[in-house]
Amino acid sequence: SQQGEEDPQALSIQEGENATMNCSYKTSINNLQWYRQNSGRGLVHLILIRSNEREKHSGRLRVTLDTSKKSSSLLITASRAADTASYFCATDVDSNYQLIWGAGTKLIIKP
Amino acid sequence: NAGVTQTPKFQVLKTGQSMTLQCAQDMNHNSMYWYRQDPGMGLRLIYYSASEGTTDKGEVPNGYNVSRLNKREFSLRLESAAPSQTSVYFCASSESLPYGYTFGSGTRLTVV
Numbered sequence: 001s002q003q004g005e006e007d008p009q010a011l012s013i014q015e016g017e018n019a020t021m022n023c024s025y026k027t028s029i030n031n032l033q034w035y036r037q038n039s040g041r042g043l044v045h046l047i048l049i050r051s052n053e054r055e056k057h058s059g060r061l062r063v064t065l066d067t068s069k070k071s072s073s074l075l076i077t078a079s080r081a082a083d084t085a086s087y088f089c090a091t092d093v094d095s096n097y098q099l100i101w102g103a104g105t106k107l108i109i110k111p
Numbered sequence: 112n113a114g115v116t117q118t119p120k121f122q123v124l125k126t127g128q129s130m131t132l133q134c135a136q137d138m139n140h141n142s143m144y145w146y147r148q149d150p151g152m153g154l155r156l157i158y159y160s161a162s163e164g165t166t167d168k169g170e171v172p173n174g175y176n177v178s179r180l181n182k183r184e185f186s187l188r189l190e191s192a193a194p195s196q197t198s199v200y201f202c203a204s205s206e207s208l209p210y211g212y213t214f215g216s217g218t219r220l221t222v223v
Contacts, residue, residue, distance in 0.1 A: 031209045042115075042201055043154075045211030088153060092209060098144075098169065099212065101153030 006089060006105040014110050019076045021105040023089030024069075030092045032065055033099065034074050037086045046074075046087075076107075084109045113137050117202050117215035124192040124222045132187040132218050134202030142205045143185035144169075144212070145177060147198040154201065160185055192222045 007022045023032070031050045035043040049056045049065045049072065056063045062075040076083055086106045090099040115136045124130055136143065141162045146154040156169030158177040166177050174196060176188045185204075189196060199219050203212040 033211055035211075040217075042214035042216045043203075043212070045213070048209060048211055050209065090154075098156055098159060101155075103151060103153045 006087070006102045008105060009103070010106045010108070012108040012110060013079060015079055015081055017079055019079050019083070019107055019109075021074045021087050021107070023072045023074070023102055025072075025089075025091050025100075025102075026070065027093055029067075032063075032072050033090045033092070034061075034063060034072075035088045035090065037088065037104070039085070043088065079107075079109045081109050081111055083107060115202055115204055115213050115215035117200075117218055119218060120216065121219050122221070124189075124220065126193060126222060128192050129188065129190050130192065131189075132200055132202070132220075133184070134186065134215060135184045136202075136204040136213070137183065138204060138206075138213060139182070140204035140206050140213070141182070142207060143179065144203045144205075145175070145185070145187045146201045146203065147171065147196075148201060148217075149198050157187065157200075189220075192220075194222045196220065197222045 005024050013019055033048045034046045036046055037043045047058045047063050049063050060077045065072045086104040088104045090101045118133045144159040145157040148154050155171045157175050158169055160166045160179040163182045178186045199217050201217050202215045205212045
């Protein structure tokens with residue numbers, strides 16, 4: 001069963017613009033992670049935010065977490081063609097080493 | 112380069128055939144995982160191994176078996192492949208939560 005749902009399912013923007021993706025989840029979490037997957041490749045860990053954190057930055061990435069709304073957002077600033085990929089959120093629910101994944105947002109950056 | 116290595120990268124099986132997907136990590140991680148990824152769906156956990164010597168079922172274990180051979184290696188076996196097992200399979204490892212996972216590059220399996 002899916003815990004996280006990303007929104008939108010697909011997003012197409014011009015290079016240089018900011019891209020925002022959202023993730024909603026259903027149950028209380030310990031932490032939430034974002035991953036990137038380039039076409040035909042494995043997933044790459046981007047950032048982890050703990051349930052007691054509200055915002056986290058890593059380079060051009062900004063992640064926010066609102067536990068009251070059970071939602072998170074991933075902002076990519078000044079997008080580049082290389083950011084074209086699918087982005088997934090994953091939640092850690094019960095600390096038994098398992099993550100529960102959303103279906104992903106497909107991001108296309110147009111040159 | 113350090114990371115997770117999966118073999119093979121591509122495989123075509125006939126219904127009823129068996130095969131083993133291999134996975135090895137060189138980061139000294141305790142936990143390893145096997146996922147499948149189908150179009151339009153997130154990753155679904157097949158089996159995981161929290162530490163060497165232990166394995167547990169995930170969300171979709173039917174039709175699969177696993178072996179944690181040692182701390183580095185975690186294999187996934189399909190005893191009698193079915194078309195419903197056509198998917199992309201990913202192996203991942205992690206130190207433990209709340210750390211991120213490191214993924215292999217995947218095995219694209221087609222069962223005809």
